[in-house]
Amino acid sequence: MRKALVLSLLSIVLGGCASEPAPRDISGIWINQAAIDEAAKGGGLLDALSSSGPTLEWSIDAKNAKATWRSSFERDEGTLVPDGSASWKVNFYGGENTDLKLEGSELIQSATEFFPRQAFVRPAQSDVGEVSRGTNADLFKSVHFEQALKSAYLGGEWRVLSGAGQGAKVTFSPKGQVSGLPGINGYELCLGGDCATMSGGLDSLWLQQGEMGAAHIFVRKGRTLEIFEAVDVSAPDEMPQLYPGKREWALEKL
Template sequence: MRKALALSLLAIFLGGCASNPADRDISGTWINQVAIDAAAKGGPLREALQAYGPNLEWDINTKAGQARYTNGFENVDGKLLGEKSGAWKIDFYGGSASELSRDGKRLLQVANDSEPEQVFHPAQGTVPEGAPIGASFERALYSAYMGGSWKVVNGPGEGNTVQFQADGQVSGLPGSDRYALCLAGDCASMSGGNDNIWLQQNGQGNTWIFARKGKQLEIFQTINTAQADEMPSFTPGNRQWLLEKQ
């Protein structure tokens, strides 16, 4: 009798754990780590983002009923309608909606008519207070894709060691102290499918096209083929630098 009672109590306890609301709570910042891991293999950045995106980061506060996401171009705010059977529905202004669910340490965005299923993981580390949505994804991507030490094999500063920091700082690359990778939007449209990077020094900079092949990174000057009254259309010009990851 005592053994049966103990088993019954154990079953109730385990059942309570399995249905713990905390296991389904989706509050926090979630980033598209799958896209970052794909890019970190050393291929084209745009291909990785398009294959596993388009969304890059979710920021969710279930207590306040707020959910927002960014795809690198748009920042979209939505209203969290609540959780039912493990799924959370988000309503966006304009009539569109998304559905999210938690699978252990993963956040799943359910596929719909306009977007495929996407997978997100909790953001690691911190970003400066007041940083815009997408900053956690950006820092993780910069660290994985551009991190480490690079050597200038050919171009200005040949022999220099170049380091791209997660916060957008760069050292060792002549004429540059900051950089930004193009993730989506106009900067991507203007480059005709090529990856591009913004390099600047003392607040002044330019767009460059780059090509990543494993441990090699080529950075090219840009040629604008558009007319003066048209949106810029960049194609690769002369190669400025060839970097090799150490």
Template structure:
């Protein structure tokens, strides 16, 4: 009898808190643009995938502090967040238009505006470690989806060795390199035009490289600068340095 009463009470408590939390749910936490990651994971042009579902790649929301930060792969935009009478949340950025955020099921939806289409965000399966800069959760999830697993060098320096790109930006098995970063947006994107690029370095010294991803194949080219010394760099694929195949 006691068990049943206890069970009934706990069920009632769960139902009541369920109702309460449903109406007072806040969009607190980190939200990543999973649709952009899923599109990239199909193994095509990275930046086209991000542009198709972006431009916002991550939101970090703290309603208690009234703060919301968005990340577009290049820069952070900080705004003030407050609940609207209609139940949505408005993010006001100093000197620019506001963004509307709504919770729909387990998604955070950014309404369409002058700055972009409607965009959908989900909580990351693995949040970035505490203290990591905003944008890290998206980048880690993207790096895992786009370059995760084992790759074999089928052509180029280190042929036959296995390469692993880690979600934290470290890389093993790629001769002469210990870290990498994919170009998502901003200056590096402007410099490489329609081509995807990545940064490869060892001991904090590195260079940009142009890459082409087609399914299970990743070609990495030396980046040749076609611009004059006084112009912004204009990077194009030069000599092919590596061909990697996904195991």
């Protein structure tokens, strides 16, 4: 009788343990597709990002209980703690925490006092490729998000309507190369932070040839893209204050 009772109690305990589902593995990269979709409508870039952000990318290593959060200019790493089979808490230094949960194929970042509810998806394989984070600057970049954003926002072919190279076809690659603009072979979009502050909230991008480059102001309206010289009106000891100067190019998406 005693042996039967012990076996019965043991089966209840084991059955209870077995009924607890193991946490699902959410390791990898998750990007803010809603921000990309909003930008792809062809309007202002900073406006699109602010309406769907501020989080642009999550990088999660469940095996080592790490979760890295990136915005347009910040990066923070927290400890990932399972809170069920499809929900987690990310505890950051200083006592702040964020709730994450899976809803279908989306990873949801719950709303907090500071952030709205945000949804993330895994990036398409064609948008990602191998990404090297060899420098300190790279650590703060949402590289996977940025590649997907560049493809959606500036992908395809453009034609120069006015400016140097008029009539030429221009392409902007997801990895930051430019072809078709005379004297330019690389670019970076300003997604926020100091570059947005310096331009007074106007959209800006960095255009360069080799190691030399300069900031430019741009205006995107549907299938047209105007790129202006950025004029710095600040004093020598002040942060740059950039305003649009002469228009250098007008492009039309084909």
